[in-house]
Amino acid sequence: MxxxxxxxxxxxxxxxxxxxxxxxxxxxxxxxxxxxxxxxxxxxxxxxxxxxxxxxxxxxxxxxxxxxxxxxxxxxxxxxxxxxxxxxxxxxxxxxxxxxxxxxxxxxxxxxPNLLVVNNDVPARSVPELIALLKANPGRYAYASSGSGTTVHLSGEMFKAMAGVDMLHVPYRGAAPAHVDIQGGRVHMIFDNIPQGLALAREGRLRALAVTGATRSPQAPEIPAMAEFLPGFEITxxxxxxxxxxxxxxxxxxxxxxxxxxxxxxxxxxxxxxxxxxxxxxxxxxxxxxxxxxxxxxxxxxxxxxxxxx
Structure with missing residues (x-):
């Protein structure tokens, strides 16, 4: 027993x-x-x-x-x-x-949510300005991801489809090495999970444009939701x-x-x-x-x- x-x-x-x-x-x-x-x-x-x-x-x-x-x-x-x-x-x-x-x-x-951040040299300070820039320069700008099949990747694909823009996807083995290249200007932006992107934006090393949740994030209420510009946009x-x-x-x-x-x-x-x-x-x-x-x-x-x- x-x-x-x-x-x-x-x-x-x-x-x-x-x-x-x-x-x-x-x-x-x-x-x-x-x-x-x-x-x-x-x-x-x-x-x-x-x-x-x-x-x-x-x-x-x-x-x-x-x-x-x-x-x-x-x-x-x-x-x-x-x-x-x-x-x-x-x-x-x-x-x-x-x-x-x-x-x-x-x-x-x-x-x-994810957070869209861009290199400080990208001449766009809002989502509408970024969409206009990308439409005027199809295929010229690249977005990084932490790997194919991540929400970071699919956020970029959803943005391309809903905004009607053309960008090159550059996958990395994770967000950390991608951020090194974004700050160095080798790629231009990333729809990263919010923790690292938000920290870098608040340090002034990148520029935050939008979060991918349905509404603004309580942690960054000053940053608009992508859905404010592209209704129905949401990836969590x-x-x-x-x-x-x-x-x-x-x-x-x-x-x-x-x-x-x-x-x-x-x-x-x-x-x-x-x-x-x-x-x-x-x-x-x-x-x-x-x-x-x-x-x-x-x-x-x-x-x-x-x-x-x-």
């Missing part, structure tokens, strides 16, 4: 050692900042280290595949991102993982936590409840808000339902944009 009880109790003690959290993009980008804030909070709460391991490439697919291939013992978890889980299934002809079968989705962590990024398929239900439940507690803490809410994000808790079941619906919502945009990669 004692042996089954002991086995059943062990997952409840999770975590019993360091936890590896696989990030999908290079250090310094918006999702990396938010991931590290959450991992720091989880380390404080559990007394065990949550260590971020950045596995960037292919719009988040490299790190996501690493999560899928990890042992389902709860010692390796990682970032659940809109790019590989909701956009990737339509964007790519083949993926090295199945978003609906290869993961244990645990909870959402944050939602946030999100991140969550997941592990490989087959994680014990007791560990999934424990991680979900710890995540809920972390996201309800005033200090993490404040830190997320400072970086332009809103905390976002879900049950595992609601997270899976949301992901599937999000994939269906993105599919028409990806097909219409011609961005599909076979």
């Amino acid at each position: 004692a042996t089954p009880a002991l086995v059943q109790a062990q997952p409840q003690a999770w975590p019993t050692g360091p936890i590896r959290f696989i990030g999908l993009f290079p250090p310094g980008g918006g999702t990396d900042i938010l991931s590290r804030l959450w991992c720091l909070k989880m380390s404080e709460m559990t007394g065990q280290q949550f260590i971020v391991e950045n596995r960037s490439g292919s719009g988040g697919n490299v790190g996501t595949e690493a999560i899928a291939r990890a042992a389902p013992d709860g010692n390796t978890i990682g970032l659940a991102s809109v790019a590989p889980l909701s956009i990737g299934p339509t964007l790519y002809g083949r993926l090295p993982f199945n978003p609906s079968q290869d993961f244990s989705l645990v909870s959402g962590l944050w939602q946030l 990024s999100w991140g969550g936590v997941m592990g490989p398929a087959g994680m014990p239900p007791a560990i999934i439940h424990r991680l979900n409840q710890l995540t809920k507690e972390s996201l309800e803490s005033a200090d993490l809410k404040r830190r997320f808000e400072e970086n332009g994000a809103a905390t976002w808790y879900t049950t595992p079941e609601d997270f899976a339902t949301f992901r599937a619906a999000n994939e269906a919502a993105f599919a028409p945009l990806i097909r219409a944009s011609g961005a599909r990669v076979d």
